[in-house]
Amino acid sequence: MSNQKVFNDYLSKQADVRSLSEALVIDSSGRVLARSRFSQSLEFELVPAKILQQASGGAVSVIMTADDNRVRAVVRLSSFADAYLLVGRFVDPKILDHIEKTRGAVAKYQNLEKKQGSIQITFVMVYGLVAMMLLMVATWIGMTLAERMSRPISSLISASERVRGGDLSVRVDETDGTDEIGNLGRSFNRMTAQLQSQQQVLVEANRMLDERRRFTETVLTGVSAGVIGLDSEGRIHLPNRSASDLLGRDLDGASTRKLADVVPEMGDLLQRVMGRPDRAQQDEIQITRDGKFHTLHVSIAAEKLEGDILGYVVTFDDVTDLLTAQRTAAWADVARRIAHEIKNPLTPIQLSAERLKRKFLGMIEDDAEIFSALTDTIVRQVEDIGRMVDEFSSFARMPLATLKNENLGDICQQSVMLERNRQPAIDYQLMVPDDAMMARCDRRQIGQALTNLLKNAAESIIERGARSTAKQDGKICCTVAMETDRDGELRVAVIVEDNGKGLPQEARNRLMEPYVTTRNGGTGLGLAIVRKIMEDHNGELTLEDRAQGGVRARLTFPAGLDAGQDQLVVGGIAHGA
Ligand SMILES: Nc1ncnc2c1ncn2[C@@H]1O[C@H](COP(=O)(O)OP(=O)(O)OP(=O)(O)O)[C@@H](O)[C@H]1O
Ligand SMILES: [Mg+2]
Structure with a gap:
């Protein structure tokens, strides 16, 4: 009995020292082997068998009750065969509450930890989706921006292609922006506008040149004079039709041949012009055409540009008829004058001779026949002269046919x-x-x-x-x-x-x-x-x-x-x- 008491006291003391509200030693059947003071209240409360079982494994089992604010723990006393120490203490309900909350939180945490995998997958999926959406939005923005930048460039490229194809009326959209692309478009439009106006000027100039060339060619074809264009070496390169006709030689076929070879008659004159290109030379040359002689009046001039000789232009005309007409006219004039001047004294001479014969033939005794023959000769010769003069006149004044x-x-x-x-x-x-x-x-x-x-x-x-x-x-x-x-x-x-x-x-x-x-x-x-x-x-x-x-x-x-x-x-x- 005293041992029981000592044991109880010891327990009470230990409980006090450790601020425990109760301390009990029990066996597995729940029988109290010793107890501290103030542990009576526990007498009727049995320790759950499950707790004891846990404790028997050597672990400390904690007993929590929801209705009071006590915390109890059971631990097997290993130095005894079947003894368990149960200690209890009153604690602040707040602490218990906190513990309870912490426990809840732990439970939640553990619960959440269990769900962590699926949450992570969800997060990854959400992240992937968002990332994809962001990527798509970024791509769309990028493409829109790129398209906005590349549209004027591609329209510039297609416009340049059309310009290359000769269409200078092409223009690109001019944006109001002051960026480089806008500037590029404006300079492109300025350039094509300038090119177009220059092209128009050139086309107009070309048309006028063409018109003049055709006019010149028509004039050259139409003129009766022969015209031959020579290069600086004296080779034929531009003869007109009259030139071939007047010379009776095919100059078109003799193109690129030397004039001096094709028309040797003109060789000297061309040589003279080549020697002194600052002066045009003229001469009359004789040629044979269709077996007849013709006189051509030829003029050759050098074609110069800034002191360089580009070529020579030969112009010529058939003056055979003109010369003949001139000579004929001159002779006709001379003939008329001579006829007039000769005819005047002829009649008095003839009359005088006839009168001499009539008047003095009877008076002449010697050589009357000679006298008669001489006067007859005078009369006959005068008649001949008269006829000749008439011929002169008839040639000068040929009656119209x-x-x-x-x-x-x-x-x-x-x-x-x-x-x-x-x-x-x-x-x-x-x-x-x-x-x-x-x-x-x-x-x-x-x-x-x-x-x-x-x-x-x-x-x-x-x-x-x-x-x-x-x-x-x-x-x-x-x-x-x-x-x-x-x-x-x-x-x-x-x-x-x-x-x-x-x-x-x-x-x-x-x-x-x-x-x-x-x-x-x-x-x-x-x-x-x-x-x-x-x-x-x-x-x-x-x-x-x-x-x-x-x-x-x-x-x-x-x-x-x-x-x-x-x-x-x-x-x-x-x-x-
Ligand atoms: N059939 C011919 N055969 C050879 N020569 C000719 C012939 N016909 C003309 N001629 C030449 O032409 C020249 C000129 O002839 P043209 O008839 O004009 O004058 P002409 O006979 O000399 O003088 P005219 O006729 O006044 O008596 C002649 O002098 C002659 O030399
Ligand atoms: Mg004759």
Whole structure:
């Protein structure tokens, strides 16, 4: 008993020292083995078997009650076989409350910790979603911004492509912004506007140049003068049509060949201009075209630009007819004056000679015959002079031709008949087709022309005969034929061929000019008159050597109208009859 008490006291003391409200030693059946003071209240409260079981494992088991503010703990006393120490203490309810809350929080925490995985997944998903949305928004913003920046650039690129394709009217949208892209667009538009206006100016200038070029080309084609453009080396590069026609050579085909090679007659003149390019040179040159001599008045000038010679321009014209006309006019004038001056004293001379003969023939006793012959000679010579002067005058004042439809065959026949009588030694042949060879002509003048040609032919045969001892065997053939000229027009030709001495070498190209003769007694007017007559008939006279010796003189006329369609043509100008 005393031990029980000592044990109880010891417990009480320990409980006091440790500020415990109670301390008990119990066994597993809940029997109290010892107790501290004031532990009576616990007497009826059994310790739950579960707690004891926990404690029996050696752990400290805490007993919490919800209705009072006590905390009790049970621990197995290992030095005893079956003894447990139960201690209890009153605590501040707040602390208990806190403990309770802490416990709740712990429970919650543990609960949450359990759920942590799913929450993390949720968070990751939410994060991913948000991140994706942000990425999309960022991408959209980026693309919008990029598009805003690239749109003007791409429109600039497509506009440049169109400019490259030649469309200078293209413009890009000008933004109001002052950024570089806006500036770029504005400068691009300024540039294309400037290019467009410059292009328009150039196109206009080009059009005008083209117009002028075409005008110049038309003028060059239209002018009767020959024009040849040469390069600085003297090579042909721009001839007009008249140039080829006048020279009778194909200059278009001779392009890039040297002028001096194609037209050697112009070589000297070109050389002179090349030697002194500051002065244009002019000269008259002789060329042969279609077997006839022609005189060309040539002028060559250097084309210069700032002292450099770009090339040469050759211009020329056929002045053969002009020169002939000038000479003819001059001779006609001289002839008229001389005729006038000579004719005046002729009549008094003739009358005086006749009066001398009449008055003094009876008074002369000696040599009356001589006196008579001398005065006759004076009279005859004066008559001859008079005739010559008349011829002078007739050449100077050739009457105008009266053109009618005439049969050339008839005219030729008459002329040949007259000549045959005059020169019976010569064999005259006349070849006229059966059809009427109608031509518009003046019968009297053509007769005169034919007589001149036949006379020349006969004289040439006689001259050949005088030179050689061989048999004369003179033959003159007069042919009338229809032929077509180069332009395809129908013409009538009268051809007089002889086997005489042939054309003289000297003055060969001037035989048709007045007063050009190789015969002692000749006036040189015969062929000049023939040519004048042919000009009035809109026809032509040509002379050429025959291959077998002698000369072929040819008169060509425009073909006449059929009988009944008569026309009166004066001086080559037609007047309705
Ligand atoms: N058929 C011919 N054969 C050779 N020479 C000719 C012939 N016809 C003309 N001629 C040459 O042409 C020159 C000029 O001839 P043209 O008829 O004009 O004068 P002409 O005969 O000398 O003088 P005219 O006719 O006044 O008597 C002649 O002097 C002659 O040299
Ligand atoms: Mg003659």
